[in-house]
Amino acid sequence: MDLKISAVKTYLNDVFRSIFRYGKMPRDAEGQSFAVFNNLFLHIHPVKVTRHSLKPTYTFGLGLISAVLFLVLIFTGVWLMFYYIPTVDEAYNRMLDLRSSTNFGFVLRNVHKWAAEAMVVFVILHMARVFFTGAYKPPREFNWVVGVFLLLLTFGLSFTGYLLPWDQLAFWAITVGTSIAGYVPVMGEDIRSFLLGGDIVGQEALIRFYVLHVVILPGLMLVLLGVHFWRIRKDGGLAHPSENEDASAGGGE
Amino acid sequence: MGYQDDAAAKSDVDRRSFLGSLGWLGVSISGLIAVVGNLLYLKPTVSYGPASRIVAGKPADFTVGAREVFENAQFALVREQDGFAAISLVCTHLRCTVRTSEAGFECPCHGSQYDRNGSITGGPAPEPLDWYKVGITPNGELEIDKTVKVSQGTYFNI
Numbered sequence: 001m002d003l004k005i006s007a008v009k010t011y012l013n014d015v016f017r018s019i020f021r022y023g024k025m026p027r028d029a030e031g032q033s034f035a036v037f038n039n040l041f042l043h044i045h046p047v048k049v050t051r052h053s054l055k056p057t058y059t060f061g062l063g064l065i066s067a068v069l070f071l072v073l074i075f076t077g078v079w080l081m082f083y084y085i086p087t088v089d090e091a092y093n094r095m096l097d098l099r100s101s102t103n104f105g106f107v108l109r110n111v112h113k114w115a116a117e118a119m120v121v122f123v124i125l126h127m128a129r130v131f132f133t134g135a136y137k138p139p140r141e142f143n144w145v146v147g148v149f150l151l152l153l154t155f156g157l158s159f160t161g162y163l164l165p166w167d168q169l170a171f172w173a174i175t176v177g178t179s180i181a182g183y184v185p186v187m188g189e190d191i192r193s194f195l196l197g198g199d200i201v202g203q204e205a206l207i208r209f210y211v212l213h214v215v216i217l218p219g220l221m222l223v224l225l226g227v228h229f230w231r232i233r234k235d236g237g238l239a240h241p242s243e244n245e246d247a248s249a250g251g252g253e
Numbered sequence: 254m255g256y257q258d259d260a261a262a263k264s265d266v267d268r269r270s271f272l273g274s275l276g277w278l279g280v281s282i283s284g285l286i287a288v289v290g291n292l293l294y295l296k297p298t299v300s301y302g303p304a305s306r307i308v309a310g311k312p313a314d315f316t317v318g319a320r321e322v323f324e325n326a327q328f329a330l331v332r333e334q335d336g337f338a339a340i341s342l343v344c345t346h347l348r349c350t351v352r353t354s355e356a357g358f359e360c361p362c363h364g365s366q367y368d369r370n371g372s373i374t375g376g377p378a379p380e381p382l383d384w385y386k387v388g389i390t391p392n393g394e395l396e397i398d399k400t401v402k403v404s405q406g407t408y409f410n411i
Contacts, residue, residue: 172349172362175347175348175349176347176348176349176362179347179348193296197295198300198301198302199300200302200303202301202302202303203301204297204301204302
């Protein structure tokens with residue numbers, strides 16, 4: 001009997017060990033570093049940080065807040081997709097149904113809406129923080145460029161999502177917005193008809209904005225976010241004032 | 254041709270890097286074709302929107318001086334002494350729908366103003382309102398073709 005229990009225990013321990021190579025979080029600094037380093041979800045954390053990054057008011061966590069808002073938007077967005085239908089006949093009614101005849105639908109819709117607006121605000125604040133702390137300077141200049149594209153993607157997601165309720169506000173905002181795109185020199189009208197799939201805001205425009213909003217733009221966003229986070233670490237973590245003095249030390253870990 | 258020249262030529266483009274370049278050329282060309290193909294795919298070859306030709310009714314239904322708004326088709330059918338004209342109700346600024354006013358047309362979005370012929374009298378509009386071709390069907394009804402624009406002041410006379 002004891003033999004069986006110990007065999008099961010050994011087996012379970014093997015399973016646990018196959019998932020967490022370093023077992024429970026070790027107590028020594030080196031062991032903890034390895035445990036963090038070898039866990040997919042934890043390895044986004046650096047094994048060591050400068051004293052500056054520990055001060056909450058240095059970054060106000062603006063980038064992290066933006067990223068968490070993006071995850072909230074993916075979650076709520078996917079749940080909204082279970083009821084929303086992107087056709088001119090159904091879209092507006094489904095939006096109303098989400099508000100009135102779906103359990104907690106109004107919560108998901110409102111969280112999606114407010115998280116989206118907050119994300120635009122926090123991404124801009126994050127950009128301002130990076131600017132004011134000089135974190136756009138070498139060796140982080142490429143990550144700044146990636147960040148600019150992430151800002152544009154945020155705007156793109158905001159704009160494409162705005163049409164989906166298919167109410168008067170959405171219709172005229174996109175009519176005006178895509179007409180502004182039409183003023184781009186040389187290829188303006190091509191951009192406009194690429195977005196609308198025709199000459200007016202209609203069914204073709206709705207399905208195009210939907211596909212952009214739920215697949216293409218979030219997909220690009222995930223890839224660029226991965227690059228963005230990875231580059232923070234490879235460029236030497238958060239920027240800090242003493243960097244200029246030990247610039248010769250270089251980035252990376 | 255000395256021995257050294259041969260060595261220099263050899264190290265410049267050897268067989269491996271030549272074939273490598275050829276491979277990249279192939280990948281680039283097929284990539285370019287793929288990009289063009291995908292962009293062409295996204296360009297519709299048929300238009301699914303509302304009809305661009307609208308039958309508006311018998312000419313006798315409109316008195317001289319009438320200005321009938323066709324809300325869904327976004328134009329106003331005007332009858333003057335000279336004949337019929339169809340003036341677009343799509344603002345040339347950012348495509349909002351203009352409404353008729355005493356002086357002509359005005360846009361609720363950004364305040365563009367037009368006179369009764371669609372010429373700009375104020376606001377941000379860069380161009381006058383379009384005039385569409387008015388014709389007549391075999392059974393004697395007015396037909397507006399929104400795909401054909403005519404110059405301002407072109408009236409259709411029966």
